Amino acid sequence: MAYKSLDPQTAVEYVKSLDFFPHDAMLEGGEVGDGNLNLVFKICDLHSGKSLIIKQALPYVRCVGESWPLDLNRAILEANAFELQNRLAPGLVPRLYHKDEELSLLVMEDLSHLGVMRPGTLDMRKYPKFSEHLSTFMANTLFYTSDLYMDPFEKKAMVKKFMNPELCKITEDLICSDPYYDCERNIINPPLRPYLEQVFWKKNALRLEASKYKYAFLTEAQSLLHGDLHTGSIFASEEETKVFDPEFAFYGPAAFDPGLLIGNLLINYISWDGKDEPLEKIHDYRDYLISTVNDVYTLFEQKFIANWNKDARDVTASVSGYQQFYMRKLFVDTLAFAAMVMIRRVHGLAHNIDVDGIEDEERRKDVQIRILEMAEELMMYRDTFSTIYAVTGFVKARIF
């Protein structure tokens, strides 16, 4: 079947062929997507209560139209990433039921009983299993796709399979380049502009460090990344955690995933300066975020090292000192990418609701400057922190 975009009715027809629902199912379908790049249908059987999700790539950017074309292959790349993540981190990603190259779609587990984690953190929700689950997800996906474990031929075939130039370009521009100069793609809170012009865009030392990490992003095929691992890509409850939307997956520097995750948690941490919650609640939630950052990174390191000690196959992996070198680089690079994602979310093209939800522009600006200043310090001092505890201690001493 040649590509055509589905609608709720044709989506229902499509799933009937998949043998997922009982034959007497009473199916109902609706489009539930809110993104710019894809159609998302939820199909339910009103009898059994079973449901699933169809995610179909559109051949253009939805809000712009057919004048901005996009490669349809990304749906299959995403399906391939899901398959791999299901194998390496079972239970921590949606199950994949089906992929269809012709129609550029994937059919997967419906997780709408879980909430997306970002709005949860806006409500100060806590996720007691988050650190345990995310550390496993990262340690397994980042270790078992690296040269430490993989056969060199298979690894290079994977690098090829997961080449993802269109979505990499978005990161190269929006995270690594645009925020460091007055790029027209930036979206700037008007009261922030004077600070950017008079202070931030003159910080050449910071821009130079960010440029080194753009180089890493462009060249360093270390592990298969999720590529967009922030709290908006995670469904979570008190018991469950599911990482979704791996459409940015590609072989890049492993630190990018924990960096993005920690950077987003720190944005939320700082954002409370612009909100009117009682100070006691803010302190409590900030302590929760601090321990979450500590736990998720510490557990990630421990599990990565455990995987290494159990399963590393590259002869280099056993060279004395190499593991320390590797883990130290991973840590320092994580801080750098955390800093870069904090910066891009302040005045790049795509912001976080954590901060944009602060309605008063002046007050929002104050929070934004605090984020930029904290990010700068993390980037510039990254070599001086010995552990993640030193980082969070530094953050807490500045802002609490």
Added chain:
Amino acid sequence: MAYKSLDPQTAVEYVKSLDFFPHDAMLEGGEVGDGNLNLVFKICDLHSGKSLIIKQALPYVRCVGESWPLDLNRAILEANAFELQNRLAPGLVPRLYHKDEELSLLVMEDLSHLGVMRPGTLDMRKYPKFSEHLSTFMANTLFYTSDLYMDPFEKKAMVKKFMNPELCKITEDLICSDPYYDCERNIINPPLRPYLEQVFWKKNALRLEASKYKYAFLTEAQSLLHGDLHTGSIFASEEETKVFDPEFAFYGPAAFDPGLLIGNLLINYISWDGKDEPLEKIHDYRDYLISTVNDVYTLFEQKFIANWNKDARDVTASVSGYQQFYMRKLFVDTLAFAAMVMIRRVHGLAHNIDVDGIEDEERRKDVQIRILEMAEELMMYRDTFSTIYAVTGFVKARIF
């Protein structure tokens, strides 16, 4: 036409179809290859004196037989590399006349009027154009295939096109891994073994640094490399220089090419300790080698920077300090790869005739130890050298 290996007669028949020779040509063909992986035919027209070379990949390692299969696609990868090098460094590589995917062969310029440079250096020949030519070759191929210049989509397509896992594996093993432990693939001059066992293989700090560069070789898709740029891959006369055999081409750390080249020149430099030439001649040739290393690297840097200032397109390229960072990294990494190639040529699988030509095993061992010691110092002190002149000054102070 399905793949079949040619013989001199079928090779002559093959070129008749190419419209290269006049119709009345009196063609004569012979197999002139001495390698393990390919057939090489030279076809001459006895009337006009015109000639060409056919290089055909074999589907197995020649000296082992069909039990060690090899991917035939490498011939097309090599042809693609030649095409690109011809465009970026015209006149410095053999011209490519034809490529044939079915037969896994390329047809190219016959350069047998030039000598291979390695035996020339054994005879203390000097090549007055070498530094000028090789610096251009490296500056152009390494700059114009990097993210500094290329469109990010085209660059990633190139990374894919030049994936070369079989030949990369050879480097990963033979250069980056085997020489640092008692690997059975190593070929060891018997009197050297006690030194390796009691001294060299205990140098863990050195092995750790080499492991970091194995990581770079495995992950860092910076530029399209020649991948095997030593004096045995260069035809040269006083006037001409032609780089050939790019079958190891792939996207890797740019410093690998100048590193290999300089490492091989330094092997030749040290090897004279094991030979009976008059000291005056040795001093003269060593001074020539020193100035060659100085010139080729200095000119390479100058031309790379000139390309950058003229043609860089990545927005990062103009960030203040980024060029210095990039060039410094290139320099330090060059010394590391130079050290690694010096080491692998002493007791890895493939040696250099520069040293293996020293017939007395004890005397050869003394030279080999000097090479290992010098390589270790280059690797361990690489961060302390400010320029290539500091490196060659250091070498000359140790050995002259």
